[in-house]
Amino acid sequence: MQTASSTGADSSQSTVIAARAPRSWRTPALILACGCLIALISFGARSGLGFFLTPMSSAHGWGRDVFALALAIQMLLWGAAQPVAGALADRYGAMPVLSAGAVLYAIGLGSMAYASTAGMLHLTAGAVIGFGLAGASFTIVIGAFGKLMPPQWRSLAFGAGTAAGSFGQFVFSPLAVALIDSLGWQDTLVVFAAVVLLIMPLSLALAARRQSGGPAAAINPPQQSVSQALSEALGHKSYVLLVLGLFTCGFQIFFVAVHMPAYLVDRGLPAQVGGWTLATVGLFNIFGAIIAGWLAGFIPKRYILSLIYFGRALAILIYILLPPSTIATLVFGAVIGLFWLSTVPPTSGLVALMFGTRWLAMLFGFAFFSHQVGGFLGVWLGGVLFERTGSYDAVWWLSILLGLLSAVINLPIVEKPVARLAPA
Numbered sequence: 573m574q575t576a577s578s579t580g581a582d583s584s585q586s587t588v589i590a591a592r593a594p595r596s597w598r599t600p601a602l603i604l605a606c607g608c609l610i611a612l613i614s615f616g617a618r619s620g621l622g623f624f625l626t627p628m629s630s631a632h633g634w635g636r637d638v639f640a641l642a643l644a645i646q647m648l649l650w651g652a653a654q655p656v657a658g659a660l661a662d663r664y665g666a667m668p669v670l671s672a673g674a675v676l677y678a679i680g681l682g683s684m685a686y687a688s689t690a691g692m693l694h695l696t697a698g699a700v701i702g703f704g705l706a707g708a709s710f711t712i713v714i715g716a717f718g719k720l721m722p723p724q725w726r727s728l729a730f731g732a733g734t735a736a737g738s739f740g741q742f743v744f745s746p747l748a749v750a751l752i753d754s755l756g757w758q759d760t761l762v763v764f765a766a767v768v769l770l771i772m773p774l775s776l777a778l779a780a781r782r783q784s785g786g787p788a789a790a791i792n793p794p795q796q797s798v799s800q801a802l803s804e805a806l807g808h809k810s811y812v813l814l815v816l817g818l819f820t821c822g823f824q825i826f827f828v829a830v831h832m833p834a835y836l837v838d839r840g841l842p843a844q845v846g847g848w849t850l851a852t853v854g855l856f857n858i859f860g861a862i863i864a865g866w867l868a869g870f871i872p873k874r875y876i877l878s879l880i881y882f883g884r885a886l887a888i889l890i891y892i893l894l895p896p897s898t899i900a901t902l903v904f905g906a907v908i909g910l911f912w913l914s915t916v917p918p919t920s921g922l923v924a925l926m927f928g929t930r931w932l933a934m935l936f937g938f939a940f941f942s943h944q945v946g947g948f949l950g951v952w953l954g955g956v957l958f959e960r961t962g963s964y965d966a967v968w969w970l971s972i973l974l975g976l977l978s979a980v981i982n983l984p985i986v987e988k989p990v991a992r993l994a995p996a
Contacts, residue, residue, distance in 0.1 A: 606777035607733055608713075610775065613770060614705065616740020616743055617681065620741075622850070631757075634690060635959050636955045637959045643951045647702070650709070657711075657937060658715055661712050665780025666712050670712055670772070674708045676701075676707065680700030681761050681764050682765040683700065685762055713778065714730060714936060715932045715937075730920050732861075732865070741853060742855040801930070804927065811926060817881065819942045821946065823946035823971060824884055832850065853905045860912060860913075864915075868921045923936050927990060950967070950971070
C-alpha cells in the first residue's frame with residue numbers, strides 16, 4: 573500500500589504546482605467526465621462485436637473459427653501496439669494518440685461491414701480495429717488520469733474510468749442486438765463507426781499540460797528514458813507477477829464476451845438473452861470497478877486481485893454445472909460482472925505506486941499486452957475447439973484453472989515504490 577509519507581509528498585508537490593499554474597477550463601471533474609465518455613464509447617463498441625459472429629458467419633458461410641480468429645488477431649495486435657501507444661501518450665499527451673486511434677477504429681468498423689472474404693475480415697476486424705483500439709482504449713485514458721488528476725482523485729478516477737468502459741458494454745450490448753434486428757448487421761457497424769469518431773472532440777480535455785520550469789519543476793524526480801523504464805519494470809519481480817496474472821483476465825473476459833451469445837443459443841436460449849447477459853455484466857462491473865478502486869486505497873491491492881480471480885473461477889464453475897436457464901445466466905452475468913474489469917484499478921494503482929506516473933501509460937500498456945495475449949487465446953481457442961469438439965466445455969474448464977493459478981500468483985506481490993522513488 574502507498575505509505576503516508578509518499579502520499580504526503582505527492583500531495584505537497586501537486587499543491588505547489590497548482591499554486592503556480594494558471595486556472596484552466598480543464599477542471600478535474602471535466603477531465604474525469606470526458607475520459608469516462610471515451611472509455612464508454614471505445615470499450616462499448618468493442619464489446620458489441622460478439623453479436624456479429626452469427627449473422628456474419630451465416631451471411632458468408634464461415635465457420636465460427638473464421639470470425640473468432642479475426643477478433644483474436646484484434647486482441648493480439650491491440651495488446652502488442654498498446655505499449656507503443658502508451659509511450660507516445662506519455663511523451664506527447666493523450667489527445668493525439670486518442671484521435672489517431674479513433675480514426676483507425678472507425679475505419680476498421682466501417683470496412684468490416686463490407687468484408688466479404690475471411691482475409692478481409694482478418695484485416696479489418698483484426699488488424700485495423702486492433703491498432704485503432706490501442707490508441708483509443710481506456711488504458712490511454714487511465715494513463716492520462718494518472719498525470720492530469722490530483723493524487724486524491726486518482727483512485728476514484730481509475731475506478732470510474734474502468735466503470736465507464738463497463739457501462740459502455742451495458743449500453744452497446746442490447747443496442748447492438750436492437751440495431752442488428754432493425755437495420756441489419758452491416759448498417760449497425762457503420763453506425764458504430766460514426767459513434768467512435770466522437771472520441772476525437774472528447775480527447776481535447778485530456779491534452780497534455782504544458783510543462784513549466786522553476787521551483788515546481790525542480791521537485792520532479794530525474795526523468796527516465798523509455799528503455800530505462802522498461803528495464804526497471806521487467807527486472808521487478810512484482811511487476812512480472814502482475815503481468816502474468818493479467819493473462820488470465822484477458823483469457824476469461826474475451827472468451828465470454830465473444831462466445832457467450834453463441835454458447836447460449838447452442839443451449840437453447842433466445843439470442844436476446846446473450847445481449848442482456850453481457851449488458852448485465854457491464855452494469856454490475858460499474859459497481860465492481862468502483863468498489864475495487866475504493867478498496868485499493870484501504871487494503872493491499874494484491875489481495876483484491878487474488879479475490880477477483882478466485883471469484884471468477886468459482887462463478888464459472890457453478891454456472892457450467894447448472895442446467896441452462898435465463899435466470900441462472902443473468903445471475904452469472906451479475907456475479908462475473910462484479911469481477912469483470914475490476915482488475916484495472918488495483919493493477920494501474922500498483923504500477924503507479926511502484927514506478928510513478930511518468931511512464932504509467934506505457935508500463936500499464938505493457939501489462940495490458942499480457943492481458944491481450946490471454947484474450948487472443950481465449951477467443952481463438954473458443955472457436956477452434958468448438959469446431960473440433962462441438963462444445964465450449966474445454967475452454968470453460970481452462971478458464972477455471974487459470975483463475976485459480978492467478979489467484980495464487982498475485983499474493984507474493986510487494987506493494988512499495990522502487991528504490992529510485994522510495995526516498996520520496
